[in-house]
Amino acid sequence: MKNKVIITIARQFGSGGREIGAKLADTLGIPFYDKSLIHLAAKESGIDEDLFDYADEKAYHNFWTTSASNTSYYGNRISLFNEMPMNDKLFLIQSNIIKKLAENGSCVIVGRCADYILQNDEHTVPVFIHSSEQDRQNRVIHTYGIAEKDANDVMVKTDKKRAAYYNYYSGEKWGRADNYDLSINSSAVGIDGAVDLIIKFAELKLETLK
Amino acid sequence: MKNKVIITIARQFGSGGREIGAKLADTLGIPFYDKSLIHLAAKESGIDEDLFDYADEKAYHNFWTTSASNTSYYGNRISLFNEMPMNDKLFLIQSNIIKKLAENGSCVIVGRCADYILQNDEHTVPVFIHSSEQDRQNRVIHTYGIAEKDANDVMVKTDKKRAAYYNYYSGEKWGRADNYDLSINSSAVGIDGAVDLIIKFAELKLETLK
Numbered sequence: 455m456k457n458k459v460i461i462t463i464a465r466q467f468g469s470g471g472r473e474i475g476a477k478l479a480d481t482l483g484i485p486f487y488d489k490s491l492i493h494l495a496a497k498e499s500g501i502d503e504d505l506f507d508y509a510d511e512k513a514y515h516n517f518w519t520t521s522a523s524n525t526s527y528y529g530n531r532i533s534l535f536n537e538m539p540m541n542d543k544l545f546l547i548q549s550n551i552i553k554k555l556a557e558n559g560s561c562v563i564v565g566r567c568a569d570y571i572l573q574n575d576e577h578t579v580p581v582f583i584h585s586s587e588q589d590r591q592n593r594v595i596h597t598y599g600i601a602e603k604d605a606n607d608v609m610v611k612t613d614k615k616r617a618a619y620y621n622y623y624s625g626e627k628w629g630r631a632d633n634y635d636l637s638i639n640s641s642a643v644g645i646d647g648a649v650d651l652i653i654k655f656a657e658l659k660l661e662t663l664k
Numbered sequence: 665m666k667n668k669v670i671i672t673i674a675r676q677f678g679s680g681g682r683e684i685g686a687k688l689a690d691t692l693g694i695p696f697y698d699k700s701l702i703h704l705a706a707k708e709s710g711i712d713e714d715l716f717d718y719a720d721e722k723a724y725h726n727f728w729t730t731s732a733s734n735t736s737y738y739g740n741r742i743s744l745f746n747e748m749p750m751n752d753k754l755f756l757i758q759s760n761i762i763k764k765l766a767e768n769g770s771c772v773i774v775g776r777c778a779d780y781i782l783q784n785d786e787h788t789v790p791v792f793i794h795s796s797e798q799d800r801q802n803r804v805i806h807t808y809g810i811a812e813k814d815a816n817d818v819m820v821k822t823d824k825k826r827a828a829y830y831n832y833y834s835g836e837k838w839g840r841a842d843n844y845d846l847s848i849n850s851s852a853v854g855i856d857g858a859v860d861l862i863i864k865f866a867e868l869k870l871e872t873l874k
Binding site for chain 1: 676789792794839840841842844845846847848849852853854857860861864865868869
Protein backbone atom coordinates (compact mmCIF):
# COMPACT_ATOMS: atom_id res chain seq x y z
CA MET A 455 0.00 0.00 0.00
CA LYS A 456 1.45 3.35 -1.05
CA ASN A 457 -0.19 5.56 1.58
CA LYS A 458 0.13 5.43 5.33
CA VAL A 459 -2.81 3.39 6.65
CA ILE A 460 -4.04 2.82 10.20
CA ILE A 461 -6.48 -0.09 10.27
CA THR A 462 -8.45 -0.29 13.52
CA ILE A 463 -10.33 -3.49 14.27
CA ALA A 464 -13.23 -3.75 16.69
CA ARG A 465 -14.56 -7.29 16.97
CA GLN A 466 -17.06 -9.64 18.56
CA PHE A 467 -15.35 -12.15 20.84
CA GLY A 468 -14.58 -15.29 18.81
CA SER A 469 -15.21 -13.65 15.42
CA GLY A 470 -11.60 -13.99 14.28
CA GLY A 471 -11.04 -10.23 14.38
CA ARG A 472 -7.66 -10.52 16.12
CA GLU A 473 -6.49 -13.16 13.62
CA ILE A 474 -7.65 -10.98 10.72
CA GLY A 475 -5.75 -8.03 12.22
CA ALA A 476 -2.58 -10.06 12.62
CA LYS A 477 -2.80 -11.39 9.02
CA LEU A 478 -3.45 -7.88 7.71
CA ALA A 479 -0.36 -6.55 9.48
CA ASP A 480 1.68 -9.48 8.20
CA THR A 481 0.43 -9.09 4.59
CA LEU A 482 1.04 -5.34 4.58
CA GLY A 483 4.32 -5.62 6.51
CA ILE A 484 3.26 -3.15 9.21
CA PRO A 485 3.16 -3.34 13.05
CA PHE A 486 0.29 -5.01 14.90
CA TYR A 487 -0.90 -3.76 18.31
CA ASP A 488 -3.41 -5.32 20.65
CA LYS A 489 -2.48 -6.18 24.22
CA SER A 490 1.02 -5.00 23.40
CA LEU A 491 -0.39 -1.48 23.79
CA ILE A 492 -0.72 -2.20 27.49
CA HIS A 493 3.00 -2.76 27.82
CA LEU A 494 3.74 0.48 26.03
CA ALA A 495 1.22 2.34 28.17
CA ALA A 496 2.53 0.83 31.39
CA LYS A 497 6.11 1.69 30.45
CA GLU A 498 5.16 5.27 29.60
CA SER A 499 3.11 5.91 32.71
CA GLY A 500 5.07 4.15 35.41
CA ILE A 501 1.82 2.49 36.54
CA ASP A 502 1.98 -1.18 37.49
CA GLU A 503 1.44 -3.34 34.38
CA ASP A 504 -0.91 -5.67 36.28
CA LEU A 505 -3.18 -2.71 36.94
CA PHE A 506 -3.35 -1.99 33.21
CA ASP A 507 -4.14 -5.60 32.53
CA TYR A 508 -6.92 -5.51 35.07
CA ALA A 509 -8.44 -2.33 33.63
CA ASP A 510 -7.96 -3.27 29.96
CA GLU A 511 -11.12 -2.61 27.93
CA LYS A 512 -13.20 -2.24 31.08
CA ALA A 513 -15.33 0.84 31.60
CA TYR A 514 -15.42 2.64 34.92
CA HIS A 515 -16.88 0.60 37.76
CA ASN A 516 -15.94 1.96 41.20
CA PHE A 517 -12.30 1.60 40.44
CA TRP A 518 -10.84 4.76 41.94
CA THR A 519 -7.39 6.25 42.11
CA THR A 520 -5.92 3.81 44.59
CA SER A 521 -2.57 3.92 42.84
CA ALA A 522 -2.41 7.65 42.26
CA SER A 523 1.04 7.81 43.79
CA ASN A 524 2.33 5.69 40.92
CA THR A 525 1.26 8.12 38.19
CA SER A 526 4.72 9.59 38.04
CA TYR A 527 4.53 11.16 34.58
CA TYR A 528 0.91 12.23 34.12
CA GLY A 529 0.22 12.69 37.83
CA ASN A 530 2.70 15.53 38.14
CA ARG A 531 1.39 17.42 35.13
CA ILE A 532 -2.20 18.30 35.96
CA SER A 533 -4.07 18.02 39.20
CA LEU A 534 -7.24 17.08 37.29
CA PHE A 535 -5.51 13.92 36.19
CA ASN A 536 -4.89 12.95 39.81
CA GLU A 537 -8.60 13.25 40.55
CA MET A 538 -9.64 10.91 37.72
CA PRO A 539 -10.84 7.34 38.27
CA MET A 540 -7.98 4.96 37.46
CA ASN A 541 -9.76 3.48 34.42
CA ASP A 542 -10.13 6.94 32.91
CA LYS A 543 -6.45 7.61 33.46
CA LEU A 544 -5.54 4.38 31.74
CA PHE A 545 -7.84 5.24 28.84
CA LEU A 546 -6.23 8.66 28.50
CA ILE A 547 -2.69 7.25 28.57
CA GLN A 548 -3.61 4.55 26.05
CA SER A 549 -5.33 7.15 23.82
CA ASN A 550 -2.18 9.25 23.73
CA ILE A 551 -0.11 6.22 22.77
CA ILE A 552 -2.59 5.25 20.02
CA LYS A 553 -2.39 8.79 18.60
CA LYS A 554 1.42 8.68 18.65
CA LEU A 555 1.49 5.29 16.91
CA ALA A 556 -0.87 6.62 14.22
CA GLU A 557 1.38 9.63 13.70
CA ASN A 558 4.48 7.47 13.41
CA GLY A 559 3.27 5.30 10.52
CA SER A 560 1.06 2.51 9.21
CA CYS A 561 -0.19 -0.10 11.69
CA VAL A 562 -3.09 -2.35 12.71
CA ILE A 563 -4.68 -1.71 16.14
CA VAL A 564 -7.18 -4.18 17.64
CA GLY A 565 -9.78 -2.93 20.13
CA ARG A 566 -9.30 -0.19 22.73
CA CYS A 567 -11.65 2.33 21.03
CA ALA A 568 -8.96 3.08 18.45
CA ASP A 569 -11.59 3.89 15.79
CA TYR A 570 -13.06 6.56 18.07
CA ILE A 571 -9.69 7.92 19.20
CA LEU A 572 -8.53 8.27 15.56
CA GLN A 573 -11.86 9.36 14.08
CA ASN A 574 -10.42 12.58 12.63
CA ASP A 575 -7.37 10.91 11.07
CA GLU A 576 -8.02 10.56 7.33
CA HIS A 577 -5.55 7.68 7.09
CA THR A 578 -7.60 5.56 9.47
CA VAL A 579 -9.82 2.73 8.21
CA PRO A 580 -12.12 1.62 11.06
CA VAL A 581 -13.32 -1.99 10.70
CA PHE A 582 -15.77 -4.12 12.71
CA ILE A 583 -15.63 -7.94 12.52
CA HIS A 584 -18.51 -10.19 13.54
CA SER A 585 -19.54 -13.75 12.73
CA SER A 586 -22.20 -16.38 13.31
CA GLU A 587 -22.79 -17.61 16.83
CA GLN A 588 -21.85 -21.12 15.75
CA ASP A 589 -18.47 -20.06 14.35
CA ARG A 590 -17.75 -17.94 17.42
CA GLN A 591 -18.52 -20.83 19.74
CA ASN A 592 -16.28 -23.15 17.73
CA ARG A 593 -13.41 -20.67 17.82
CA VAL A 594 -13.84 -20.00 21.54
CA ILE A 595 -13.82 -23.74 22.32
CA HIS A 596 -11.21 -25.04 19.88
CA THR A 597 -8.84 -22.08 19.55
CA TYR A 598 -9.11 -20.41 22.95
CA GLY A 599 -9.60 -23.72 24.81
CA ILE A 600 -12.64 -22.60 26.79
CA ALA A 601 -14.87 -25.45 28.03
CA GLU A 602 -17.98 -26.03 25.92
CA LYS A 603 -20.31 -25.44 28.86
CA ASP A 604 -18.75 -22.01 29.49
CA ALA A 605 -18.31 -20.87 25.87
CA ASN A 606 -21.57 -18.99 25.42
CA ASP A 607 -21.32 -17.31 28.81
CA VAL A 608 -17.77 -16.10 28.13
CA MET A 609 -18.79 -14.80 24.67
CA VAL A 610 -21.76 -12.84 25.99
CA LYS A 611 -19.90 -11.40 28.99
CA THR A 612 -16.81 -10.42 27.00
CA ASP A 613 -18.87 -8.59 24.38
CA LYS A 614 -20.89 -6.87 27.10
CA LYS A 615 -17.65 -5.59 28.63
CA ARG A 616 -16.34 -4.44 25.24
CA ALA A 617 -19.60 -2.66 24.46
CA ALA A 618 -19.68 -0.98 27.90
CA TYR A 619 -16.07 0.20 27.48
CA TYR A 620 -16.68 1.55 23.97
CA ASN A 621 -20.03 3.16 24.79
CA TYR A 622 -18.68 4.77 27.97
CA TYR A 623 -15.64 6.37 26.35
CA SER A 624 -16.97 7.14 22.86
CA GLY A 625 -20.58 8.03 23.66
CA GLU A 626 -21.44 5.91 20.60
CA LYS A 627 -22.84 2.39 20.27
CA TRP A 628 -20.38 -0.48 19.86
CA GLY A 629 -21.26 -2.64 16.83
CA ARG A 630 -23.40 -0.01 15.10
CA ALA A 631 -22.47 -0.13 11.42
CA ASP A 632 -22.16 3.65 11.01
CA ASN A 633 -19.34 3.85 13.57
CA TYR A 634 -17.04 1.97 11.18
CA ASP A 635 -16.07 2.36 7.53
CA LEU A 636 -16.44 -1.36 6.93
CA SER A 637 -18.13 -4.21 8.83
CA ILE A 638 -17.68 -7.82 7.76
CA ASN A 639 -19.27 -11.13 8.73
CA SER A 640 -16.18 -13.34 8.76
CA SER A 641 -18.40 -16.47 8.61
CA ALA A 642 -19.42 -15.47 5.08
CA VAL A 643 -15.97 -14.92 3.57
CA GLY A 644 -13.46 -16.50 5.98
CA ILE A 645 -10.34 -14.97 7.52
CA ASP A 646 -8.43 -14.65 4.22
CA GLY A 647 -11.47 -13.25 2.42
CA ALA A 648 -11.88 -10.60 5.11
CA VAL A 649 -8.18 -9.68 4.87
CA ASP A 650 -8.47 -9.26 1.06
CA LEU A 651 -11.60 -7.14 1.34
CA ILE A 652 -10.13 -4.85 4.00
CA ILE A 653 -7.02 -4.25 1.88
CA LYS A 654 -9.15 -3.52 -1.20
CA PHE A 655 -11.31 -1.15 0.85
CA ALA A 656 -8.27 0.65 2.31
CA GLU A 657 -6.75 1.07 -1.15
CA LEU A 658 -10.00 2.55 -2.47
CA LYS A 659 -10.36 4.91 0.48
CA LEU A 660 -6.75 6.10 0.54
CA GLU A 661 -6.24 6.54 -3.20
CA THR A 662 -8.21 9.79 -2.94
CA LEU A 663 -5.44 11.14 -0.63
CA LYS A 664 -2.71 10.82 -3.26
CA MET B 665 -21.27 -14.18 -11.25
CA LYS B 666 -21.69 -17.93 -11.63
CA ASN B 667 -24.03 -18.58 -8.70
CA LYS B 668 -27.49 -17.23 -8.06
CA VAL B 669 -27.12 -14.18 -5.80
CA ILE B 670 -29.71 -12.11 -3.97
CA ILE B 671 -28.20 -8.86 -2.77
CA THR B 672 -30.35 -7.05 -0.22
CA ILE B 673 -29.57 -3.43 0.54
CA ALA B 674 -30.62 -1.62 3.70
CA ARG B 675 -29.52 2.00 3.71
CA GLN B 676 -29.46 5.30 5.56
CA PHE B 677 -31.49 7.93 3.74
CA GLY B 678 -29.17 9.87 1.42
CA SER B 679 -26.29 7.36 1.67
CA GLY B 680 -26.49 6.38 -2.00
CA GLY B 681 -27.72 2.86 -1.16
CA ARG B 682 -30.41 2.88 -3.85
CA GLU B 683 -27.94 4.10 -6.47
CA ILE B 684 -25.45 1.41 -5.41
CA GLY B 685 -28.21 -1.21 -5.70
CA ALA B 686 -29.21 -0.02 -9.18
CA LYS B 687 -25.55 -0.03 -10.37
CA LEU B 688 -25.02 -3.49 -8.90
CA ALA B 689 -28.06 -4.84 -10.75
CA ASP B 690 -26.90 -3.17 -13.94
CA THR B 691 -23.31 -4.45 -13.63
CA LEU B 692 -24.46 -8.01 -12.86
CA GLY B 693 -27.30 -7.91 -15.42
CA ILE B 694 -29.96 -8.90 -12.86
CA PRO B 695 -33.33 -7.37 -11.86
CA PHE B 696 -33.56 -4.50 -9.37
CA TYR B 697 -36.49 -4.14 -6.97
CA ASP B 698 -37.32 -1.28 -4.65
CA LYS B 699 -40.64 0.51 -4.85
CA SER B 700 -41.46 -1.72 -7.79
CA LEU B 701 -42.17 -4.42 -5.18
CA ILE B 702 -45.20 -2.39 -4.16
CA HIS B 703 -46.69 -2.68 -7.63
CA LEU B 704 -46.14 -6.44 -7.63
CA ALA B 705 -47.64 -6.76 -4.16
CA ALA B 706 -50.62 -4.60 -5.02
CA LYS B 707 -51.26 -6.59 -8.18
CA GLU B 708 -51.06 -9.90 -6.31
CA SER B 709 -53.29 -8.87 -3.42
CA GLY B 710 -55.97 -6.83 -5.10
CA ILE B 711 -55.41 -4.13 -2.45
CA ASP B 712 -55.42 -0.52 -3.63
CA GLU B 713 -51.90 0.48 -4.69
CA ASP B 714 -52.19 3.83 -2.91
CA LEU B 715 -52.70 1.95 0.35
CA PHE B 716 -49.46 0.06 -0.23
CA ASP B 717 -47.69 3.28 -0.97
CA TYR B 718 -48.99 4.78 2.25
CA ALA B 719 -47.94 1.78 4.34
CA ASP B 720 -44.58 1.24 2.62
CA GLU B 721 -41.78 0.73 5.16
CA LYS B 722 -43.98 2.01 7.99
CA ALA B 723 -44.44 -0.05 11.13
CA TYR B 724 -47.85 -0.51 12.72
CA HIS B 725 -49.47 2.67 14.02
CA ASN B 726 -53.22 2.33 14.57
CA PHE B 727 -53.78 1.52 10.96
CA TRP B 728 -56.42 -1.19 11.10
CA THR B 729 -58.12 -3.38 8.54
CA THR B 730 -60.23 -0.69 6.95
CA SER B 731 -59.90 -2.29 3.55
CA ALA B 732 -60.35 -5.90 4.61
CA SER B 733 -63.03 -6.40 1.99
CA ASN B 734 -60.44 -5.78 -0.70
CA THR B 735 -58.14 -8.59 0.42
CA SER B 736 -59.59 -10.89 -2.20
CA TYR B 737 -56.75 -13.42 -2.35
CA TYR B 738 -55.34 -13.62 1.17
CA GLY B 739 -58.55 -12.55 2.92
CA ASN B 740 -60.42 -15.64 1.80
CA ARG B 741 -57.73 -18.06 2.89
CA ILE B 742 -57.39 -17.63 6.61
CA SER B 743 -59.54 -15.76 9.05
CA LEU B 744 -56.44 -14.79 11.06
CA PHE B 745 -55.29 -12.75 8.10
CA ASN B 746 -58.55 -10.78 8.18
CA GLU B 747 -57.95 -9.85 11.78
CA MET B 748 -54.47 -8.45 11.14
CA PRO B 749 -53.67 -4.74 11.09
CA MET B 750 -53.35 -3.59 7.48
CA ASN B 751 -49.61 -2.84 7.75
CA ASP B 752 -48.98 -6.39 8.93
CA LYS B 753 -50.96 -7.75 5.96
CA LEU B 754 -48.94 -5.65 3.58
CA PHE B 755 -45.72 -6.85 5.20
CA LEU B 756 -46.85 -10.47 4.86
CA ILE B 757 -47.81 -10.07 1.20
CA GLN B 758 -44.56 -8.27 0.41
CA SER B 759 -42.58 -10.95 2.30
CA ASN B 760 -44.14 -13.67 0.17
CA ILE B 761 -43.26 -11.78 -3.00
CA ILE B 762 -39.67 -11.24 -1.83
CA LYS B 763 -39.35 -14.99 -1.13
CA LYS B 764 -40.73 -15.83 -4.59
CA LEU B 765 -38.35 -13.40 -6.30
CA ALA B 766 -35.42 -14.94 -4.41
CA GLU B 767 -36.52 -18.42 -5.50
CA ASN B 768 -36.81 -17.33 -9.12
CA GLY B 769 -33.25 -16.09 -9.56
CA SER B 770 -30.58 -13.46 -8.91
CA CYS B 771 -31.72 -9.94 -8.06
CA VAL B 772 -31.04 -6.82 -5.97
CA ILE B 773 -33.69 -5.80 -3.42
CA VAL B 774 -33.56 -2.43 -1.66
CA GLY B 775 -35.17 -2.02 1.78
CA ARG B 776 -38.35 -3.73 2.99
CA CYS B 777 -36.62 -5.99 5.56
CA ALA B 778 -35.45 -8.24 2.71
CA ASP B 779 -32.31 -9.25 4.66
CA TYR B 780 -34.48 -10.49 7.53
CA ILE B 781 -37.05 -12.17 5.28
CA LEU B 782 -34.29 -14.05 3.41
CA GLN B 783 -32.02 -14.71 6.41
CA ASN B 784 -32.05 -18.48 5.85
CA ASP B 785 -31.33 -18.29 2.10
CA GLU B 786 -27.64 -19.12 1.60
CA HIS B 787 -27.59 -17.23 -1.72
CA THR B 788 -28.46 -13.97 0.01
CA VAL B 789 -25.84 -11.28 0.68
CA PRO B 790 -27.31 -8.72 3.10
CA VAL B 791 -25.65 -5.29 2.82
CA PHE B 792 -26.04 -2.05 4.81
CA ILE B 793 -24.96 1.29 3.31
CA HIS B 794 -24.30 4.40 5.37
CA SER B 795 -22.32 7.59 4.83
CA SER B 796 -21.21 10.83 6.44
CA GLU B 797 -23.87 13.33 7.47
CA GLN B 798 -22.34 15.89 5.10
CA ASP B 799 -22.57 13.58 2.07
CA ARG B 800 -26.10 12.57 2.98
CA GLN B 801 -27.20 16.19 3.25
CA ASN B 802 -25.61 17.01 -0.11
CA ARG B 803 -27.35 14.09 -1.79
CA VAL B 804 -30.71 14.90 -0.20
CA ILE B 805 -30.48 18.54 -1.32
CA HIS B 806 -28.89 18.18 -4.75
CA THR B 807 -30.19 14.80 -5.94
CA TYR B 808 -33.57 14.57 -4.23
CA GLY B 809 -34.24 18.33 -4.48
CA ILE B 810 -35.20 18.77 -0.82
CA ALA B 811 -34.83 22.34 0.51
CA GLU B 812 -31.67 22.90 2.53
CA LYS B 813 -33.62 23.98 5.62
CA ASP B 814 -35.61 20.72 5.58
CA ALA B 815 -32.79 18.31 4.65
CA ASN B 816 -31.70 17.28 8.13
CA ASP B 817 -35.25 16.88 9.37
CA VAL B 818 -36.21 14.66 6.42
CA MET B 819 -33.06 12.54 6.90
CA VAL B 820 -33.68 11.99 10.59
CA LYS B 821 -37.40 11.25 10.20
CA THR B 822 -36.97 8.89 7.25
CA ASP B 823 -34.32 6.85 9.07
CA LYS B 824 -36.46 6.76 12.20
CA LYS B 825 -39.33 5.31 10.13
CA ARG B 826 -37.03 2.77 8.47
CA ALA B 827 -35.61 1.71 11.84
CA ALA B 828 -39.08 1.41 13.38
CA TYR B 829 -40.31 -0.71 10.45
CA TYR B 830 -37.28 -3.00 10.56
CA ASN B 831 -37.19 -3.32 14.35
CA TYR B 832 -40.94 -4.02 14.53
CA TYR B 833 -40.98 -6.77 11.94
CA SER B 834 -37.55 -8.35 12.51
CA GLY B 835 -37.20 -7.97 16.27
CA GLU B 836 -33.61 -6.90 15.49
CA LYS B 837 -31.93 -3.49 15.44
CA TRP B 838 -31.73 -1.67 12.10
CA GLY B 839 -28.16 -0.56 11.33
CA ARG B 840 -26.48 -3.01 13.74
CA ALA B 841 -23.48 -4.43 11.89
CA ASP B 842 -24.17 -8.04 12.83
CA ASN B 843 -27.54 -8.04 11.04
CA TYR B 844 -25.73 -7.76 7.69
CA ASP B 845 -22.89 -9.63 6.01
CA LEU B 846 -21.30 -6.38 4.87
CA SER B 847 -21.69 -2.74 5.89
CA ILE B 848 -19.99 0.02 3.94
CA ASN B 849 -19.44 3.75 4.46
CA SER B 850 -20.04 5.00 0.92
CA SER B 851 -18.33 8.31 1.77
CA ALA B 852 -15.04 6.43 2.12
CA VAL B 853 -15.05 4.55 -1.19
CA GLY B 854 -17.74 6.19 -3.37
CA ILE B 855 -20.61 4.57 -5.24
CA ASP B 856 -18.41 2.65 -7.69
CA GLY B 857 -16.05 1.51 -4.94
CA ALA B 858 -18.99 0.17 -2.94
CA VAL B 859 -20.32 -1.68 -6.01
CA ASP B 860 -16.90 -3.31 -6.61
CA LEU B 861 -16.55 -4.34 -2.96
CA ILE B 862 -20.05 -5.86 -2.80
CA ILE B 863 -19.40 -7.92 -5.94
CA LYS B 864 -16.04 -9.13 -4.57
CA PHE B 865 -17.71 -9.99 -1.26
CA ALA B 866 -20.57 -11.87 -2.98
CA GLU B 867 -18.10 -13.85 -5.11
CA LEU B 868 -16.11 -14.84 -2.02
CA LYS B 869 -19.24 -15.85 -0.09
CA LEU B 870 -20.87 -17.79 -2.91
CA GLU B 871 -17.80 -19.62 -4.17
CA THR B 872 -18.15 -21.95 -1.17
CA LEU B 873 -21.53 -23.07 -2.61
CA LYS B 874 -20.03 -24.36 -5.87
